[in-house]
Amino acid sequence: MFAQEQLVVYPAQGVGRVDRIETQEIGGCEAEYYIVRILSNNVTLMVPVENADNVGLRPLCSGNEGTEIIKSLKDRSDFTGYSGQNWNRRYREYSEKLKSGDLHDVAYVLKELMLIGKEKELSFGERRLLEQAMGLLTMELAHALNKQPDDVKHDIEDLFQDVLQTEEKQ
Known part of the structure; x- marks a missing residue:
């Protein structure tokens, strides 16, 4: 699990920062989401916490x-x-x-x-x-x-x- 303010990498988008982790109801289903802001272009992504691995969200390299x-x-x-x-x-x-x-x-x-x-x-x-x-x-x-x-x-x-x-x- 990623933490708020942690730098992460989203495939094909690049480095982002986890602005917050929030619970939202979408389509009648409640789930937790990482709200990730891509640093290069300020795009904000919502990534389901339980699906983060599947979409390739990963920590920054060492x-x-x-x-x-x-x-x-x-x-x-x-x-x-x-x-x-x-x-x-x-x-x-x-x-x-x-x-x-x-x-x-x-x-x-x-x-x-x-x-x-x-x-x-x-x-x-x-x-x-x-x-x-x-x-x-x-x-x-x-x-x-x-x-x-x-x-x-x-x-x-x-x-x-x-x-x-x-x-x-x-």
Whole structure:
């Protein structure tokens, strides 16, 4: 169970704060809800307490896990290169990973798209997924590592500087 004021992560939305826990009657059924405010856009979500696990609501990653995520972004050994895979299939796969709420999956999508961008120009949809992954990752890592989101974003971009320079030349 989460506590009031606790930072949590809602899949595909990002870091939020549990503003309160309240009981409401909806459709004739009374239930407890987490009222979560997403920090990046001030959207408020009502998440049934008993369904929080099913929707993927989870605690913020630890500082150690955040550091491991940064290390995983540096490691290029698992990237086999752009395979020419059907964009629709790749888009679905990456979208599912972002919706999973798993920070490792979000980091995977970010790294893959940054590295694919080195080999070919990203489509509009790919750039949107990249922006979404960057936003989700930077917000959570900023809170976990006690840094500003812009500083985390800059740190991540530095890891892919060779990729960004290639894109600028195209």
